[in-house]
Amino acid sequence: MHRTATATIPADETLFEVRGLTRVEGEGSLRLRVRDGAVTEAHLEIFEAPRYFERLVVGRTGDEVLDIVARICGICPVAYQMSAVHAFESLFDVRVTPVVRAVRRLMYCAEWIESHALHVYLLHLPDFLGYPSVVEMAGDHRPAVVQGLELKRIGNELLAAIGGRPIHPVTVRVGGFSRLPSRTELAALRPGLERAVELAEATVDLVAGLTPPVLDRAMPLVALRPEGEYPMNEGRIVSSEGLDIAPSEWRTAFAERQVPWSNALQARTADGRAYLLGPAARIVLAGDRLGPRAAAALERLGGAGRIARNPHWSIAARAVELVEATTEALRIVDALAEFGPAASMVPWQPRAGVAAWSTEAPRGLLFHRYDIDAAGRVRSAQIVPPTSQNQAAIEADLEAFAPSVLDLPHEVATARFEQLIRSYDPCISCATHFLRLDVEEVTT
Amino acid sequence: MTALQPPSIRLLVCGNGDRGDDGAALAAVAGLLPTLPRTVLDRVEVRRCPQLDVTDLADLPDGVSAVVVDTAVGIAPGQVVVLPLRRVARSGDGPAPYSSHALPPQAAIRLAANIRGKLPQGSFVGVGGRSFAFGRPLSAPVRAAMPRFRRALEAELARLAER
Numbered sequence: 001m002h003r004t005a006t007a008t009i010p011a012d013e014t015l016f017e018v019r020g021l022t023r024v025e026g027e028g029s030l031r032l033r034v035r036d037g038a039v040t041e042a043h044l045e046i047f048e049a050p051r052y053f054e055r056l057v058v059g060r061t062g063d064e065v066l067d068i069v070a071r072i073c074g075i076c077p078v079a080y081q082m083s084a085v086h087a088f089e090s091l092f093d094v095r096v097t098p099v100v101r102a103v104r105r106l107m108y109c110a111e112w113i114e115s116h117a118l119h120v121y122l123l124h125l126p127d128f129l130g131y132p133s134v135v136e137m138a139g140d141h142r143p144a145v146v147q148g149l150e151l152k153r154i155g156n157e158l159l160a161a162i163g164g165r166p167i168h169p170v171t172v173r174v175g176g177f178s179r180l181p182s183r184t185e186l187a188a189l190r191p192g193l194e195r196a197v198e199l200a201e202a203t204v205d206l207v208a209g210l211t212p213p214v215l216d217r218a219m220p221l222v223a224l225r226p227e228g229e230y231p232m233n234e235g236r237i238v239s240s241e242g243l244d245i246a247p248s249e250w251r252t253a254f255a256e257r258q259v260p261w262s263n264a265l266q267a268r269t270a271d272g273r274a275y276l277l278g279p280a281a282r283i284v285l286a287g288d289r290l291g292p293r294a295a296a297a298l299e300r301l302g303g304a305g306r307i308a309r310n311p312h313w314s315i316a317a318r319a320v321e322l323v324e325a326t327t328e329a330l331r332i333v334d335a336l337a338e339f340g341p342a343a344s345m346v347p348w349q350p351r352a353g354v355a356a357w358s359t360e361a362p363r364g365l366l367f368h369r370y371d372i373d374a375a376g377r378v379r380s381a382q383i384v385p386p387t388s389q390n391q392a393a394i395e396a397d398l399e400a401f402a403p404s405v406l407d408l409p410h411e412v413a414t415a416r417f418e419q420l421i422r423s424y425d426p427c428i429s430c431a432t433h434f435l436r437l438d439v440e441e442v443t444t
Numbered sequence: 445m446t447a448l449q450p451p452s453i454r455l456l457v458c459g460n461g462d463r464g465d466d467g468a469a470l471a472a473v474a475g476l477l478p479t480l481p482r483t484v485l486d487r488v489e490v491r492r493c494p495q496l497d498v499t500d501l502a503d504l505p506d507g508v509s510a511v512v513v514d515t516a517v518g519i520a521p522g523q524v525v526v527l528p529l530r531r532v533a534r535s536g537d538g539p540a541p542y543s544s545h546a547l548p549p550q551a552a553i554r555l556a557a558n559i560r561g562k563l564p565q566g567s568f569v570g571v572g573g574r575s576f577a578f579g580r581p582l583s584a585p586v587r588a589a590m591p592r593f594r595r596a597l598e599a600e601l602a603r604l605a606e607r
Binding site: 133134135136138139142145146149153165167 | 561
């Protein structure tokens, strides 16, 4: 059900209502109220019905939870599985083998490759090149579209090799995997990953030629920061304002709250401020952990400072992370070739307590917390996806951006709002495809 | 010595066997393939695709036809349809994708057409579905339609194999 702009508004106000974001994973709209040239209200309204996953997992064991939470998202199921499995293993004091740890990181690389390739090429690039969607863009920019599809396919194939299928993988288990890929299967991935590195580098070249809309603002950034590697499954939660807590301690610094205009809970800092997660935050807060090729790519794209201050330039952050994920995947595949046959699981025993962990989904920090009984079954759950944490930042950035486009024709302003919303790669029910926005201006 | 001919049909089998009527295409193809005459079977490349993906159409060689077989919504449960892909591509409100993470079929076909420079040849063979719940069997109307669904697919494959 889409809302309509029927409310009576004062004569000195302008209402921009972006209704029924289409081709969106989930349902949402944008509502901007302007008075005397200043934004008085900027709401990302999410009216998709609640999905009740936090209730669905109650009474379930850890392994059952892994299969259930994967269903939250078709693009980032690995993220949901990884946050959950690390939470359970943290509580149960499970020490997985180095091979299992490496394969989990490889699995996350696969997800980043397919997710970032999808967003950069199929969702975000049409905005920069002036097309309503990739369908129209393909006619004039065939090589770019083919490049993006090839990169996405390599990510999907890598994930299928580890997880059994490219969407909603089935092999992740508490203590390891139900099945590890053989060395032969891993070796077969190598040519594809070599090609993926080439394509990721080409992505950087492509993005280097783009010009983002101007927006310069400061937003607190939050990401994981591990020792010695770029963040995925491990690390401490750090922020641009000096926060430094364990990945299980999210609730000590952040809190969810209900807002009247959204069915998704919004997360803010404990003192009520918006903050931003995702590739830009990771680049800024853990850019020194990038491998040499990704670090060079970041330099080519103007460095972390530009990414930190202009959310439109998140496409550059994703391009850099494509280089990181592809080179890291290749490194892991080569490293695994040195190992002999490895056990896919280690034994474990459940225990009562709180299982909590955060990992880095493609769109940012994903926090899971489970209250577990002595049999290892979930008594209650809290799942905090990146988009629920980014909502407030999106609204704040729309408010900051709006004055620069308010004087433009509606269709131009619409396109600018659209592009800004898309730059966060939001998952409303957990992701956004390209949007066709309908902006209505009402003056009385 | 027998000279093998390259496949002239790419059979794209869509759906999810875990989800009630969404498994109809899988069931139809599984039942049909062992019964196909060698002259047809040798011309068919079978690809399993949970949902229609542009990459399965974009690299379709010239002279090869795609047959997309799937459950459809928007038609009566159990109704069997055979449509040219060009007609599916033209529809403004085509069948809904199984996940909104995927392009709708008409958008996937149009995108493939723009990448290839021309529309992929071929057809869509579908059966109307009623229930897509997890762990459920085929619904009664779809079960009843399965012989017709298989015959329609068989006829389409035979027609394309003769070209």
